[in-house]
Amino acid sequence: MKERLSAAIAAICPVDPALEPLARHHLDNLTKPRGSLGVLENLAAKVFCIQGGGTPVVDPARIYTVAGDHGVTAEGVSASPQEVTRQMVLNFLNGGAGINVLTRTYGIDLRVVDAGCAGGTFPEHPQLIQRKVAPGTANLAVGPAMSEEQCLSALLLGLDLADAAHAEGVRVIGTGEMGIGNTTPSTAMYCAYFGLEPEELAGPGTGLSPQAVERKAAVIRRALSVNAAAVDSGDPLRILAALGGYEIATLAGLILGAAKNRCLVVVDGFISTAAYAAAWKMCPAAEDYCVFSHASAEPGHGRAMQAMGATPLLHLGLRLGEGTGAAVAMGVLRGAVNIYNEMASFEQAGVSVVH
Numbered sequence: 193m194k195e196r197l198s199a200a201i202a203a204i205c206p207v208d209p210a211l212e213p214l215a216r217h218h219l220d221n222l223t224k225p226r227g228s229l230g231v232l233e234n235l236a237a238k239v240f241c242i243q244g245g246g247t248p249v250v251d252p253a254r255i256y257t258v259a260g261d262h263g264v265t266a267e268g269v270s271a272s273p274q275e276v277t278r279q280m281v282l283n284f285l286n287g288g289a290g291i292n293v294l295t296r297t298y299g300i301d302l303r304v305v306d307a308g309c310a311g312g313t314f315p316e317h318p319q320l321i322q323r324k325v326a327p328g329t330a331n332l333a334v335g336p337a338m339s340e341e342q343c344l345s346a347l348l349l350g351l352d353l354a355d356a357a358h359a360e361g362v363r364v365i366g367t368g369e370m371g372i373g374n375t376t377p378s379t380a381m382y383c384a385y386f387g388l389e390p391e392e393l394a395g396p397g398t399g400l401s402p403q404a405v406e407r408k409a410a411v412i413r414r415a416l417s418v419n420a421a422a423v424d425s426g427d428p429l430r431i432l433a434a435l436g437g438y439e440i441a442t443l444a445g446l447i448l449g450a451a452k453n454r455c456l457v458v459v460d461g462f463i464s465t466a467a468y469a470a471a472w473k474m475c476p477a478a479e480d481y482c483v484f485s486h487a488s489a490e491p492g493h494g495r496a497m498q499a500m501g502a503t504p505l506l507h508l509g510l511r512l513g514e515g516t517g518a519a520v521a522m523g524v525l526r527g528a529v530n531i532y533n534e535m536a537s538f539e540q541a542g543v544s545v546v547h
């Protein structure tokens with residue numbers, strides 16, 4: 193199992209630096225003052241480089257919303273009851289959640305994945321991928337959340353999802369997640385990977401009071417101490433197993449798999465960024481394939497992003513998860529590649545070149 197992960201990581205190549213000047217040359221010849229489309233130009237150049245030159249494309253685009261439950265909810269770390277994870281998966285399948293509305297709005301394919309929800313299987317549904325590794329993690333405040341074997345199974349599930357998308361012609365993959373309690377493992381992972389303090393990073397998640405956030409920080413501190421052997425090892429996989437969750441490990445595998453397949457990944461909010469942190473620690477070159485959709489309103493997100501030198505695209509006050517920020521960002525990405533592909537050049541339009 194570990195060999196497959198190592199092989200995928202070894203197959204991730206940084207994008208060819210020779211491509212960027214070609215993209216910039218093309219963009220600078222379009223009928224606008226140089227650089228005046230700002231980040232849209234950067235995005236178009238990024239897609240061009242990831243895809244190895246030629247005509248950059250964003251479609252078909254797909255979001256995987258991966259669900260899992262968390263034993264640490266027993267510590268009262270979430271304002272919401274654990275059963276909401278399962279209820280929201282059913283809501284996704286009925287088309288009524290925020291991610292359903294936004295993927296419909298933007299014409300994005302949505303797949304829902306059970307990587308580790310508590311309880312049994314869900315009714316079959318064409319959008320549902322049932323690959324439950326286990327019915328929820330163990331409580332990371334008393335021991336490791338997952339065994340390394342379970343964590344690897346989730347990582348390989350993510351690789352499978354990336355390979356399936358690639359085989360089906362998907363050009364851009366978005367990450368989404370659903371898991372009551374999952375801001376706690378995400379925060380613990382940031383602390384372990386970047387040497388940050390729980391008190392500095394812990395936030396309200398779905399809506400904890402300030403006093404409850406203090407208790408959440410204490411639970412995370414306990415989790416780091418109980419799992420000190422994994423934390424101190426600095427091994428990204430051991431840290432992910434000890435402190436992560438099934439949806440988080442699956443998304444880390446999805447990011448690595450997409451990068452291996454030279455596919456752009458749009459990383460959603462606070463929890464997806466924790467999955468990215470694990471992927472980035474395992475393979476820093478994965479960074480070349482990722483765009484960060486938005487700054488989450490969860491207060492620790494900015495600090496975690498800063499630790500990785502990552503810049504979010506949008507500032508919309510989002511803190512829902514599910515892949516909602518990734519969906520909106522895909523709309524922006526489409527605009528960016530359409531600019532690249534459809535705008536007239538100075539020569540074509542007979543417009544005097546701006547110096």
Ligand SMILES: O=C(O)c1ccc[n+]([C@@H]2O[C@H](COP(=O)([O-])O)[C@@H](O)[C@H]2O)c1
Pocket residue numbers: 269270271272369370371372373374375376396397398399460461462463464488489490510511512513514
């Ligand atoms: O995406 C985000 O930035 C984000 C920030 C806070 C909460 N969430 C969502 O809320 C749930 C986790 O919150 P909590 O308080 O239960 O840890 C989980 O289902 C996430 O999708 C998501």
Ligand SMILES: Cc1cc2nc[nH]c2cc1C
Pocket residue numbers: 272276280369370371398512513514
């Ligand atoms: C209702 C609800 C929807 C969500 N979607 C993602 N996380 C969520 C948490 C709650 C509580």
